[in-house]
Amino acid sequence: MLDISQDFADDEISSQNPPTAAVDDHALLDAYSNAVIGVTERVGPAVVRVETMSTQPNGRQRGGLGSGIVISPDGLVLTNNHVVGSSKQIRIRDSEGGVTDARVLGVDPDTDLALLRADASRNLHFAALGNSKNLRRGQLVVAIGNPLGFESTVTAGVVSALGRSIRSVNGRTIEDVIQTDAALNPGNSGGPLVSSAAEVIGINTAIINGAHGICFAVASNTAQFVLSEIIRHGHVRRAYIGVSAQSAPIPRRHAVVAGIDNTMGALLAQLEPDSPAALAGLLPGDVVTRLDGVDINGVDDLIRALDRDRIGRTLAMEVLRMGRARAIDIHPIERKAVVRCVG
Structure with missing residues (x-):
């Protein structure tokens, strides 16, 4: 037999104390919706x-x-x-x-x-690039694009993680990538990832097939650097030494003898003829452990160290050769620009 007296008592209490939590939920939902709507209308x-x-x-x-x-x-x-x-x-x-x-x-x-x-001569609507360094995990973000051809599609999510690294199509590592759970599909590529302040804080670039809620965007600070380099030079300037390499472990006994703390290094597999690496006397099998005062704990560190500021300078490089430490001076040059065929 049901006891309805308690139900009546609960109803009386609830009538005296309205469910403010529900009201708050509606207010929060409206705030969220308004934020997404505002970003969509502005960007x-x-x-x-x-x-x-x-x-x-x-x-x-x-x-x-x-x-x-x-x-x-x-x-x-x-x-x-x-x-x-x-x-x-x-x-x-x-x-x-x-x-x-x-x-x-x-x-x-x-x-x-x-x-x-x-090529249009009329003024176009435009959006501002924001500072991706100000992002926080859990922050609201909105993706706008044309997934699968459906124009002006809006999805929303949060910043899932910061500082990720992913591989570009040519094998180099793209650093400082934003991970988001805002839904992306083919066709979203190149569209903006936008903060609630209506600033573009990323350029959507990649999804993982078979995964849900794991998508990536190139950070706006990286985009700002790239576009400034293209406007100034027509391409992005990076240093080049002419090697192919892979990350490799360093035996503990070799590290002790060499007096280094590295557990990993960049193992040189091949050298291009007449390249800065070949002219410096590097050999296949050498393991790079330090370049210009920066520890090299793998091929990604080596790639990252070869930036535009090291073009045309003579740099101190430390390598392990047959388990012995060697110091080598190397003179990186500017890497050849990517040339697009236009005819």
Whole structure:
């Protein structure tokens, strides 16, 4: 037999004390919705659809589709390098349906970024790049793009992690990558990841097939560096020594004899003829442990150390050769720029 007296008592108490928690939940939901709506209305008009067309070796035409973000009123557009690829025909379509041709100002396969210039003469809606260093885990972010061809699609999530590293298409490591659970699909590539302050804090670049809620965006600070290099030089300047290498463990006894703390290093597999590495006297099998005062604990550290500030300088390099420490001076040069064929 049910005891309904307690139910009546509970009803009386609840009538005297309204469920403020439910009210708060509604308020929070409205705040969340308003934040997403505000970001969409402010940044959405600056998101464009990037359409590409390229000719295959068999003579057939192949089209591609991605997203981009206009970052200046005169038509500078950031997108992914893999969206542009080797395409010779590029068009962008804005949120109002306007279509214009675009040309590539420069690409950077190492960060999977490309900078386009729209040929339109009219002012375009644009969005500002924010400071990705101010991001925090759990922060609200919004992704806007054209997944699977569905234009102006909005998804929301949070910053899942910061400082991730992923591989670019050419094997180099893209550093300081943002991980998010905002849903991304093919076609979102090149679109913006936006903060609640309506600032672009990332360029969406990668998803993991078969995984849910694990997506990546190149940080806006990286994008800012890349676009400034492209505008100034037409490409991103990086140092080059002419080696292929892999991360390898350093035997403890070798580290003790050499007086180093490294447990890993960059094992040189091949050297290009007449490269800075060959001219410096490096040999296949050498293990790089230090460069210009920076510890090298693997191939990623070596790649990271070869930045534009070390172009044209003579650097001190420490290597292990047959378990013995050696000091070598090396003179990195500027790496050849990626050249796009336009005709």
